Every structure is written in structure tokens, then in C-alpha cells.
Amino acid sequence: MKEAVGLVAAAARRGDVHAMHQLALWHVYGEPLSRDFGVARRLFELAGTSGHSASAIIHAVFVALGAGGLPPDWSRAVDLLRAAARTDRAAAAQISLLDAMPLTRIGTPKFVPEVRPLSRRPHVEVIRNLFSNVECAHVASLAQPRLAPSVVVDSTTGRMMQHPIRTSDGAVLGPIQQDLVIEALNRRIATVTRTSPEQGEPLGVLRYAPGQQYRLHHDCLPGESNQRVLTVIVYLNDGYAGGRTRFPGADIEFKGRVGDAIVIANTVGDLVDQASRHAGLPVETGEKWVCTRWIRARDFDPWGMRATKPNL
Numbered sequence: 160m161k162e163a164v165g166l167v168a169a170a171a172r173r174g175d176v177h178a179m180h181q182l183a184l185w186h187v188y189g190e191p192l193s194r195d196f197g198v199a200r201r202l203f204e205l206a207g208t209s210g211h212s213a214s215a216i217i218h219a220v221f222v223a224l225g226a227g228g229l230p231p232d233w234s235r236a237v238d239l240l241r242a243a244a245r246t247d248r249a250a251a252a253q254i255s256l257l258d259a260m261p262l263t264r265i266g267t268p269k270f271v272p273e274v275r276p277l278s279r280r281p282h283v284e285v286i287r288n289l290f291s292n293v294e295c296a297h298v299a300s301l302a303q304p305r306l307a308p309s310v311v312v313d314s315t316t317g318r319m320m321q322h323p324i325r326t327s328d329g330a331v332l333g334p335i336q337q338d339l340v341i342e343a344l345n346r347r348i349a350t351v352t353r354t355s356p357e358q359g360e361p362l363g364v365l366r367y368a369p370g371q372q373y374r375l376h377h378d379c380l381p382g383e384s385n386q387r388v389l390t391v392i393v394y395l396n397d398g399y400a401g402g403r404t405r406f407p408g409a410d411i412e413f414k415g416r417v418g419d420a421i422v423i424a425n426t427v428g429d430l431v432d433q434a435s436r437h438a439g440l441p442v443e444t445g446e447k448w449v450c451t452r453w454i455r456a457r458d459f460d461p462w463g464m465r466a467t468k469p470n471l
Contacts, residue, residue, distance in 0.1 A: 160191045171202070179206035180214045187335055187462075196464050200227035207239075212247035216240065217335055223266065223342050226334055226464045233266035240339050256297060256340045266343055271351045274422070278409040281435040282424035285413070286351055289420040290344060295395040297340055298332075299448050302364035305330035309365065309373075326371040327439075333361045334464055348391050348452050352422055357458040357465075360387075364395075367402055367447040373439035375407065378423070378453060379431045386431075389454040390423040399445030408434035426456075 164185070170178035183202035185192040200221045207215030219239040225231035237257065243250040261269040277283040290298070309329040332341050341362055349356040365373075378390045392404065394415030403412040404421065413421060425435045439447075460466070 164191055174209065176206040176209045176211035176214065179203075179209075180211050183214065183217075184335065194462065196221070196462070196466075197227040200229075207243065210246075212243060212250065215243035215247070216250055216253070216338055219243070219339055220334060220337060220342060223339060224334060224464065228466060234264055236339060237266075253338050253340050256293065257343060259291075259293075260343055262343060266346050267350050268343075268347045271347065274351060277413060277421065278406060278411055281406060281408050281432055281437075283406060283409070283411075283413075284422040285415075286420040286422065287416070288418045289347065289351065290393055290395075290418040292417050294340070294344060295393070295417055295448075298344070298362070298364060298393075298450050299366075299395050301336070301338065301341065302330040302332060302450075303366075305332075305336060306364075306366055324374045324376060327365045327367045327373060328371075329363055329365045331361050331363050334462070337362065345452065348393075348420075349454075351420075352389055352391060352454060354389070354454050355458065357460070358455050360453045360455065360459060360461075362450055362452050364448070364450045367399075367439065367442045367449075369442050369444055369446075372402075372441040375405075375436050375438040377425060377431060377433065377436045379425050385455045385457050385459060386426055386429075387453040388424070388426050388456045390425055391420055391452045391454065392423070393418070393420040393450045395448035395450060396446070399442055399447045401441055401443030402447040403440050405438045405440055406436075407438075408436060412440070 167178045167181050171182050179202045183199040186195045186199040203214045203218040203221060207218045219236045221227060222232050222239060223236035240250050241254055244254045263269055272286050272288050274284050274286050277285045306328040309325045309327045345359055345362060346356050349359060378387050380387060394417060397417050403414045405412045423435055424432065426432055
């Protein structure tokens, strides 16, 4: 592997945009090179300005997120994506979606839908039409090629593992899988929940085929100091039977229309609210698609994406 890294690095120094892109990815993954979002950001920028469209799109996302230790800059990120859209169809499609959103200069929505209570205990709210139909389709299409069997957190080891409690397929749209449309939707979720975008985990997408389900569970993590205080579930499609979200503590079930969302309060004060336990009931026919964003009590940066390295 050391020899391969050397060859790719040499190609990058000669101006090979594909080599630059690969080095950037390695610096994000932290394997086989050390994780360094600052270096990755510069490599994505160089490759993007030299015509590598995937790098240009990722660089725009990094600028919006403040990845690599620089302040987030939504306006510049959109300008970068708009420049890429002149020659790249994927970037052009993203710009079309963004232009349809009434956004402020920092990427937050100018208007948000009304939030209505569904249950007092557990505290569950409903938001109709949080996402548009085309936005839901975009989220699903971006996640579809990345789907893999869903996992849960092992309460003993803290590691991710497959478990029969959760039988869906899922994908996580992290900083190199998402795009500016996803970031705008994440900011919309933050606005409607009165939290900051930095508190949210990456958007997760789930697909349930007939018979698949998520058995009764709560979303808090054992022994976690920066707890998942809120869960936001957005329903991405309809046309399926079954698959309702059940809250046995309140004896209610909910099935959203396309773009509807529910917000679940997972804690009461500093304590896990056991009444927030919920289940995704088995799908009977068709496929159920949802996306989930878990919101932490404080800012959450599992990769050190926004960190700056000290000058040595």
C-alpha cells in the first residue's frame, strides 16, 4: 500500500485530478493516510478547479460545512456549485433544487411549516410537508446506490453491528456522500427544531422492504454524554401498506405522507425518556423510505471535520 500511495501522490503532483481526488478521499477516510480535512479540502479544491466534477461538488460541501477548520460559508459554496453546474449535470440538478428553495444568505429557510403536537408524553410533533416531493426523491436517489444492511449500536461495546431488531437497509450521507441540497435540508431541520445544524448527525436514509421493520427501541445511546435529544424522521414516499411508526407509551401510530416529518423528544432533562420508545412496524407491501436525523445536545463532529491543526 505504501508504494501505491507514493505512485498516487506522484501523479497528483504532476496535476492528475483523479490522483488528487483519491488522495483527498484517503485523507477523509484516515486510511491509508492520516485523517486531515484541511489537506483533503485543498486537494478537492485543486482537482475541482481543474475539471474534476466530483471534487468540485465535495469542495462546495466542505465550504458550506466549514470542513478543514475554516468558517462555514454558504454563499461561496453555492457560487462554487453554480460554477461546476456549467459543465456538470449533477451539479446543475442540485442548483435547480436549491434555486427552488427560499433560502437566506446562510442557507437557512426563510419560511418553515407549522409544527403541531401529536403526543405530550412522549413528546412527539408532526410537521406536514417539511420536504417537497422532488426533495424527497433526491434524498432517496442519492442514498440508493449506498444502501447496505442497517446496523445498531452494541450497548456493551459501543460498536456498530447488525441485529434482528432492525432489518432495513440504510445509508448515511456524511460529508463526502452528501451534497448542498442535503445540507440545505439539514439546515431546514435545524431551523424547525430550533437547534443548530452542527448538533445533527449525518442524515441517514432507510428503506424497508416487505416484512422489514425496526422493533421497539429508543434512540438514546448508552453512556453517551452528548446524547441524542431529538429524532427527526421524514417520510420520503408513499404507496406502501403497513410500516406505521408506533408509540406504545401513548398508544398511537403515525404514517406520514410524502415530505411529512415527526420530531421525537428522546430525553426529559438529562434523562432518557423511556416513553419515547417507538417501533417501525413491518411493511406489508411496497417499499417504505424514510430519512432520519438524530440531533445531539451539543455540537457533534465525530470526524474532527471542523478542527484546526495547531501551528507547529
